[in-house]
Structures are given as C-alpha cells and as structure tokens.
Amino acid sequence: MPLVEINESLQLERDLKRRMDFNRTVLVTGGSGFIGSHLVCSLVNRYPEWRIINLDYLDYCCSPRSLESVEDRTNYTFIRGDVCNPRLVNHIFNTENVDVVFHLAAKTHVASSFECPSSFQQVNVDGTRVLLAAAHQAPRRLQRFVYVSTDEVYGPSEDQVFDESSPMRPSNPYAATKAAAEYLVRSYWDQFKFPIIITRSNNVYGPRQYTEKVIPRFLTLLQVNKKCPVQGTLPQSRHFLFVSDAVDALLLVLEKGTVGEVYNMGTSFEIPIVQLARELVRMVKNVPASKVKDWVEFVPERPRVDLRYPIRSEKLQRLGWREQVSWAEGIRHTVKWYQDHPDFWSEAGEDHGGTRSPGGTAATKSP
Numbered sequence: 001m002p003l004v005e006i007n008e009s010l011q012l013e014r015d016l017k018r019r020m021d022f023n024r025t026v027l028v029t030g031g032s033g034f035i036g037s038h039l040v041c042s043l044v045n046r047y048p049e050w051r052i053i054n055l056d057y058l059d060y061c062c063s064p065r066s067l068e069s070v071e072d073r074t075n076y077t078f079i080r081g082d083v084c085n086p087r088l089v090n091h092i093f094n095t096e097n098v099d100v101v102f103h104l105a106a107k108t109h110v111a112s113s114f115e116c117p118s119s120f121q122q123v124n125v126d127g128t129r130v131l132l133a134a135a136h137q138a139p140r141r142l143q144r145f146v147y148v149s150t151d152e153v154y155g156p157s158e159d160q161v162f163d164e165s166s167p168m169r170p171s172n173p174y175a176a177t178k179a180a181a182e183y184l185v186r187s188y189w190d191q192f193k194f195p196i197i198i199t200r201s202n203n204v205y206g207p208r209q210y211t212e213k214v215i216p217r218f219l220t221l222l223q224v225n226k227k228c229p230v231q232g233t234l235p236q237s238r239h240f241l242f243v244s245d246a247v248d249a250l251l252l253v254l255e256k257g258t259v260g261e262v263y264n265m266g267t268s269f270e271i272p273i274v275q276l277a278r279e280l281v282r283m284v285k286n287v288p289a290s291k292v293k294d295w296v297e298f299v300p301e302r303p304r305v306d307l308r309y310p311i312r313s314e315k316l317q318r319l320g321w322r323e324q325v326s327w328a329e330g331i332r333h334t335v336k337w338y339q340d341h342p343d344f345w346s347e348a349g350e351d352h353g354g355t356r357s358p359g360g361t362a363a364t365k366s367p
C-alpha cells in the first residue's frame with residue numbers, strides 16, 4: 001500500500017531536524033485531523049524548543065490547508081503513514097527519540113461506524129495496539145502517552161452525570177472501539193507502569209472541522225440553501241467544547257496530569273440538537289423568528305442516536321483547567337470561519353480526489 005511516503009528529500013529534512021537542538025520530541029498521531037491540527041499548531045507555536053512530529057494517514061476528513069501555517073516551521077515534521085503499520089511505527093520510535101505521544105488518529109464518525117465497523121476496529125484498536133507496542137519497546141524511555149478518548153465510552157445517559165470512575169457502556173461501534181483501545185492503553189499501565197494518561201472529551205467544535213460532524217454539517221448545508229436535518233423526535237442534546245479549550249486541556253494534562261489516570265474534558269454548555277439547528281439558522285440566514293423552523297426538518301434516525309453524554313470535569317479543573325471560550329464566542333467565531341472559507345472542504349475533496357462522507361444527502365431543498 002502506498003501509505004508510507006518517505007522519499008529521500010523528506011528523509012534528509014528529517015535527519016537535519018533530528019540533529020537540531022530540540023529538548024523534547026512530541027509525536028502527534030492524527031495531527032492533520034480537526035483536533036489534531038489545532039493541537040499541532042499550538043505545540044509548534046508555543047514550544048519552538050520542542051520538535052513536533054505529525055503521523056497521519058490523511059484520511060478523507062483532512063485538508064492539507066489545516067496545517068499550512070506551520071508546514072515550513074523548523075520544529076515541525078510531517079510523516080504520512082498508517083498507525084496500523086508496525087514497520088513504520090517501530091521505525092519512528094527507533095529513530096526519532098520520541099518523548100511524548102498524543103494519540104488522536106482514529107476513525108471518528110459514529111454513523112459510519114455502523115456501516116463499516118471493521119475499519120473502526122482496525123484503526124482505533126489495532127492502531128493503538130501497534131503504537132503502544134512500538135512506544136514501549138523504543139530505546140528511549142517515553143515520558144507520556146496521552147490517549148485521546150471520548151465521553152461516548154460511558155454510553156448515553158438521561159440523568160446520570162459520569163465521572164472518571166463510571167463504568168464504560170459504549171453504545172455504538174465507534175465508542176466500543178475507543179473503549180477497547182482504552183483497555184489496551186490501561187493494560188500497559190497495569191503491567192508495566194507505562195506512563196499513560198487517558199482523556200475523555202465532550203463533543204469538540206470549531207474552525208476546520210470536517211463537514212460530517214453536526215455543527216459544520218448544518219452550517220455547510222445552510223450555506224447552499226439546504227435545511228438542517230434533525231434525526232428522530234427524542235430530545236437529543238450534546239455538550240460542546242471549543243477546540244482551543246480542548247487543546248489547552250490536553251497540554252495541561254501532559255504537564256500536570258498524573259500517570260495512570262483518566263481525565264474527563266467536559267463543558268457545562270449543553271444544547272438540544274433541534275435548538276442548535278435553530279440557533280445556526282438564525283445566525284446564518286438572518287430570517288425572522290417565524291421563518292426559522294422552515295430551515296429545519298426532522299428525518300428518521302437510523303441507527304438510534306444517543307440522548308446525551310453528561311460528564312463531570314472536576315478532576316481536570318483541580319489541575320487548573322477552566323473553559324475560556326463561552327458558547328456565544330465560540331460559535332460566533334466558528335460560524336464566521338465557515339462563512340469566510342466556503343470552499344475549504346470542497347477544495348480539500350479535489351485535493352484528495354477520494355471518497356467523501358455524504359454530509360448533505362439527507363437534506364432537502366430550501367424552503
């Protein structure tokens with residue numbers, strides 16, 4: 001498979017950067033994705049004395065433009081490759097002197113996980129197993145292995161608010177594979193005291209998120225005069241955390257988190273999906289209140305959509321983390337970004353030439 005593209009000039013560049021005087025090497029997997037690209041940009045900009053390596057397969061949900069602001073920086077290196085490829089991953093750990101891993105590479109779209117669960121199992125579980133084994137056998141002792149997991153491992157809840165000791169009861173293949181990967185990560189702590197930390201985050205939103213996820217999906221549909229499809233009739237709601245707050249939490253956990261521990265990354269902001277759709281209609285379409293409902297339609301849910309995932313984040317807050325970006329500010333910034341970059345994802349589609357998730361197919365014509 002042509003997934004490993006380490007040609008000679010890239011190899012030379014990497015050799016040069018390896019010889020430069022960096023005091024920490026951080027490997028981010030999935031660093032070209034939504035959260036990963038924000039994390040990589042923050043690491044590259046905030047820590048010029050650290051070397052940041054991004055290992056990413058460049059799946060359909062990535063745009064090369066997400067990392068254009070850092071691609072020429074001397075402390076940034078990109079390796080295109082698959083976390084499931086043991087030869088490549090072992091090679092990276094044997095040659096790059098990695099100190100820290102942020103493991104984000106994953107298949108992440110819940111609906112697709114019902115259609116193709118084996119690819120979720122392969123990337124999310126096998127990929128994590130390959131990465132753990134390589135990091136554990138590496139000649140250089142790893143300082144931290146941060147596994148970026150999700151609130152969805154708890155399963156849905158109507159009333160119960162989950163803390164880190166709540167049992168995992170995942171209710172879709174995506175969440176099941178994230179939970180399985182967590183068990184693998186935890187086994188390395190239990191058996192070897194390998195320095196892992198696990199984070200479980202609420203939904204994250206912000207600029208550059210691929211259009212299969214609910215906020216960018218609604219925004220891009222409205223931009224082409226299509227309605228926001230709300231699935232089912234039950235009162236599903238979601239908690240939304242702005243991406244810079246998620247990145248801050250990950251960096252804080254790296255510095256102050258205790259090894260072997262799990263940290264919820266939650267927000268107090270929760271919104272029913274139908275209300276989210278109406279709010280986005282008001283922001284994008286500028287229509288009178290009486291017309292807002294014309295831009296929202298109810299579609300059958302298949303498979304069933306979980307109601308809500310409430311989590312407590314006191315443990316993370318005790319490390320000093322607080323949400324900095326209010327919903328009002330975060331969504332305004334996000335809406336503006338999608339308005340200012342209407343072609344970001346369609347152009348990325350052309351760059352990839354690959355299959356894209358059918359983000360807009362459930363929508364009907366404008367009212």
Ligand SMILES: NC(=O)c1ccc[n+]([C@@H]2O[C@H](COP(=O)([O-])OP(=O)(O)OC[C@H]3O[C@@H](n4cnc5c(N)ncnc54)[C@H](O)[C@@H]3O)[C@@H](O)[C@H]2O)c1
Pocket residue numbers: 029030031032033034035036055056057058059060061062081082083084103104105106107108109123127148149150151178200201202203204205210
């Ligand atoms: N976005 C959220 O709301 C959210 C919430 C909680 C947890 N998470 C977790 O955070 C992580 C990142 O999420 P995201 O929203 O940025 O996802 P994303 O889908 O935008 O990015 C995933 C990245 O992983 C890469 N990838 C996929 N398969 C790969 C492989 N085999 N080898 C190397 N790279 C591969 C993709 O190319 C992409 O860059 C995931 O592990 C996800 O489970 C996300």
